[in-house]
Amino acid sequence: ARSVEMSKCQSVMSLSALRALIRKKTHGIENTSGLAAGYQQANVVILHKSLADGFEAFCHANPSPLPLLYRSQPGEWGCPPLAADADIRVDCPQYCVFKDGLLVSRVSSLMSYSGQLQDMVTFYLGCSFSFERTMREAGVPVRNVEQNCNVSMFRTSLQCRGVGQFQCPMVVTMRPIPEEKLDIVAQITHLTPLAHGGPIHIGDPAVLGIQDVSRPEYGDPVALGPGDVPAFWACGVTGVEAVQSCKPSLAFTHSPGCMFLTDREDSSVSASTSTPEPDQCPLTFSISQQPLHFSVASKAVVQSIRDLEKIIGEDPGERGIRALFVQDELLRSCLSLSHSSSVLITTGFPTHYTHNPPEETDGPPGAIAIAATLQALQKEVAIVTDHRALEMNQRIMEDAVKKGVIKTAVPLLSYQGNSPDSALYFLCHDGDHKKPRFDHLVAIERSGRASDGNYYNMRGVNIKHLVDPIDDLFTTASTIPGISTTGIGDGGNELGMGKVKEAVREHMPNGSLIACDVAADFAITAGVSNWGGYGMACALYILSLCPIHQRYLHKGLGQPHPPTQDQHQAWAASLPSVAKEEEMLSILVQHGVRSGKTGTLGMEVDGLTFHPTHSDLIIKLRDRISQRK
Structure with a gap:
């Protein structure tokens, strides 16, 4: 001493x-x-x-x-x-x-x-x-x-x-x-x-x-x-x-x-003794408890992502989804995704059980938007879907690549859960908890299992016969250190929204019946689930431009450099745009996919026409991220 x-x-x-x-x-x-x-x-x-x-x-x-x-x-x-x-x-x-x-x-x-x-x-x-x-x-x-x-x-x-x-x-x-x-x-x-x-x-x-x-x-x-x-x-x-x-x-x-x-x-x-500028003021956020992990971003970037979260939370359908909102779920989910190397996405809500296909136009566009930006950020990405819809989704993916909606086709998988260990072996190499294939799972407008084991649309109709047990992947992931999960929804019956199920039961129509019982680590509420996907893509882009976050992401190794022009162009090109999302919706309609609320086979999502509702929201998101360039 x-x-x-x-x-x-x-x-x-x-x-x-x-x-x-x-x-x-x-x-x-x-x-x-x-x-x-x-x-x-x-x-x-x-x-x-x-x-x-x-x-x-x-x-x-x-x-x-x-x-x-x-x-x-x-x-x-x-x-x-x-x-x-x-x-x-x-x-x-x-x-x-x-x-x-x-x-x-x-x-x-x-x-x-x-x-x-x-x-x-x-x-x-x-x-x-x-x-x-x-x-x-x-x-x-x-x-x-x-x-x-x-x-x-x-x-x-x-x-x-x-x-x-x-x-x-x-x-x-x-x-x-x-x-x-x-x-x-x-x-x-x-x-x-x-x-x-x-x-x-x-x-x-x-x-x-x-x-x-x-x-x-x-x-x-x-x-x-x-x-x-x-x-x-x-x-x-x-x-x-x-x-x-x-x-x-x-x-x-x-x-x-x-x-x-x-x-x-x-x-x-x-x-x-001085007040740092927002671009030079780091804030820390918990992104995982198993294992314990925090991430960092500048105060300016945090505010930008909070602005995105507010934009996607608009409720033009007046469904009362603000009651499900939890602040910074978009931010924390994207911080976690930024640290990830391999991401599994799932979507698909067969609400139109009397039509073939029964899927709706909400979900797939948002999933593709997320995948496109993750690809640009050099993440491995795969999509898991219902086996009955696998062939249709493969055709949709092919068309999305041809039309320039996404640069590279995303591998499509199916999961039927044939044995008690199926989910573990699907998520981990040789079923070993220490060797996960994916470090983040994202569900966007994916029908979620209710407390009675069934799957309900917003009208309370049981559609279990059309849904594969992809929920099991999320419940199993919660037991595997190093795998985080996100659910994106707009009604509370979507996979992952079990995190806010008490609010769903209290505030949403048929909430006590339809509320998803399966929680994700992060539950992102959006006015339309596609908007949650668009917001996630934009938030990931903003994080990629944050020097404080990038230094932390790379653990201080090497000289900190801004992104190259080629990197920046690739990231920007991956983002959702009015033209790309209109093309994506057109592809879905061509494959017989209908609007969720009305069942219309046309250019609308959840009963809201693409122009001006969806196009205006995309413009708002693009305007917000342009302020960060």
């Missing part, structure tokens, strides 16, 4: 005097977390000059773990831009000595290596200890300081962008953060890119390949308090891994947690 003298004097001492105390090695300073409050601390990597250019390029390729503050000249002990009267040979509490990439000793001074250091270059890299004071002043507990120990540091399964001889995994720090403080922590740290910036992951450590947070590779175990969530930041100890990867004959680093103290004020201090 630090000595009483050290803790009393640090607040009134100059940083130069504080470094002088560290040089004496007599004050029991085991790590520098909690010291030099309000000033930047630095990780240190010292390499032979022949490796310096390569390591600098490695830092620039991986700025989140390795934010470069200063590169010295060969044999330069000081670092004038960062500190006065510094001597890197003695100014860290402890150093690591590496020979041929292997750690051979830990020493309190490098004075005995002064001869070799004449041909070596020192790199000073930003450190997350720098923002600890600002966190405390914002009322955020710093658990490792409370517990009088070093921060926990972990080697992850994330590979940095390699440069030449430097090829290594990223190291992260873990800080337990009370869930209600996540927003303020993200905002404080986002504005400090030279101290690693915002968190790269919040939630389940296994996402980063960390199996046990009580056994860090570097530092000390730090216990989570009640209500705490593990949050992870890129860490400069990645430089230690880089040294080991390139196996230099001799190299030095700081000992993890034993940083170099600079005279430079921490930028988070000034950042915390």
